[in-house]
Amino acid sequence: xxxxxxxxxxxxxxxxxxxxxxxxxxxxxxxxxxxxxxxxxxxxxxxxxxxxxxxxxxxxxxxxxxxxxxxxxxxxxxxxxxxxxxxxxxxxxxxxxxxxxxxxxxxxxxxxxxxxxxxxxxxxxxxxxxxxxxxxxxxxxxxxxxxxxxxxxxxxxxxxxxxxxxxxxxxxxxxxxxxxxxxxxxxxxxxxxxxxxxxxxxxxxxxxxxxxxxxxxxxxxxxxxxxxxxxxxxxxxxxxxxxxxxxxxxxxxxxxxxxxxxxxxxxxxxxxxxxxxxxxxxxxxxxxxxxxxxxxxxxxxxxxxxxxxxxxxxxxxxxxxxxxxxxxxxxxxxxxxxxxxxxxxxxxxx
Numbered sequence: 001x002x003x004x005x006x007x008x009x010x011x012x013x014x015x016x017x018x019x020x021x022x023x024x025x026x027x028x029x030x031x032x033x034x035x036x037x038x039x040x041x042x043x044x045x046x047x048x049x050x051x052x053x054x055x056x057x058x059x060x061x062x063x064x065x066x067x068x069x070x071x072x073x074x075x076x077x078x079x080x081x082x083x084x085x086x087x088x089x090x091x092x093x094x095x096x097x098x099x100x101x102x103x104x105x106x107x108x109x110x111x112x113x114x115x116x117x118x119x120x121x122x123x124x125x126x127x128x129x130x131x132x133x134x135x136x137x138x139x140x141x142x143x144x145x146x147x148x149x150x151x152x153x154x155x156x157x158x159x160x161x162x163x164x165x166x167x168x169x170x171x172x173x174x175x176x177x178x179x180x181x182x183x184x185x186x187x188x189x190x191x192x193x194x195x196x197x198x199x200x201x202x203x204x205x206x207x208x209x210x211x212x213x214x215x216x217x218x219x220x221x222x223x224x225x226x227x228x229x230x231x232x233x234x235x236x237x238x239x240x241x242x243x244x245x246x247x248x249x250x251x252x253x254x255x256x257x258x259x260x261x262x263x264x265x266x267x268x269x270x271x272x273x274x275x276x277x278x279x280x281x282x283x284x285x286x287x288x289x290x291x292x293x294x295x296x297x298x299x300x301x302x303x304x305x306x307x308x309x310x311x312x313x314x315x316x317x318x319x320x321x322x323x324x325x326x327x328x329x330x331x332x333x334x335x336x337x338x339x340x341x342x343x344x345x346x347x348x349x350x
Contacts, residue, residue: 013060016085019086056074089104089106101114187249194296197209209227258280302324
């Protein structure tokens with residue numbers, strides 16, 4: 001296994017094709033454990049070894065499936081928690097890769113989805129004992145911005161059988177147009193933007209519009225509040241600089257509608273100097289800017305749900321909007337192997 005010596009979050013596992021055993025670095029993950037005298041564990045470096053402290057069983061939850069990993073070795077000095085692919089699957093295995101995402105399917109009736117980062121196959125996990133049992137289903141539904149049961153289930157939380165009246169009240173029936181676009185493999189391969197407004201009543205600070213940016217490969221969303229349409233270009237430049245610095249790569253394609261605030265000489269000059277292509281949707285064809293349009297429909301729906309359930313006056317819409325975007329980025333996305341946009345965008349678990 002190769003990869004940079006970087007920090008891995010404790011809630012991540014690394015799929016290892018060469019390991020002969022599952023190797024875990026934390027004693028607290030074991031549901032059963034037998035302590036042994038310290039034994040050296042061989043690594044790829046013939047001049048060094050790691051100390052084995054014991055072995056046992058680790059029960060973890062991956063993609064809403066419980067895996068009971070037998071004969072796991074406790075190796076405290078590991079940098080990563082390693083899952084032996086040879087131990088995990090004794091039968092046929094199919095590995096599929098879609099850009100930075102991958103899925104493992106076995107004839108033993110399990111499926112594991114994860115992401116590739118720094119040449120490592122990473123899988124997020126939780127502990128079954130960590131599932132919250134003392135909180136009502138309705139509480140979770142409201143706190144997460146009224147998501148559908150499919151998303152709730154993917155988070156290993158209990159679902160509700162009674163329809164949400166708040167969600168139904170604010171539901172918008174529109175078809176998804178995301179299949180119109182080619183697959184984007186990496187962040188900044190394609191970013192979609194859209195300006196929404198004029199919103200009444202205005203927010204307390206006077207903002208009446210918001211500018212949405214959606215990265216197509218990760219579904220990560222950034223929203224900026226603006227008072228006037230003319231501020232759209234300035235705000236976009238700020239976000240583009242942040243994106244470029246975070247990922248150390250430049251924007252390749254920008255997609256927007258033909259609104260005057262997005263189709264002007266400023267954006268044209270920026271595209272020429274920064275080397276990205278600015279693609280415009282045709283009039284009366286929302287499918288040509290489907291990512292941004294659908295993102296805004298989802299954001300506005302969540303915003304209305306949060307306002308209605310909180311009982312706050314409508315002029316607090318901007319606060320509800322920011323929370324809606326935050327929740328949208330942190331909850332799993334079914335179209336992205338139930339990984340959150342935040343984890344795909346930053347390379348770190350939520």
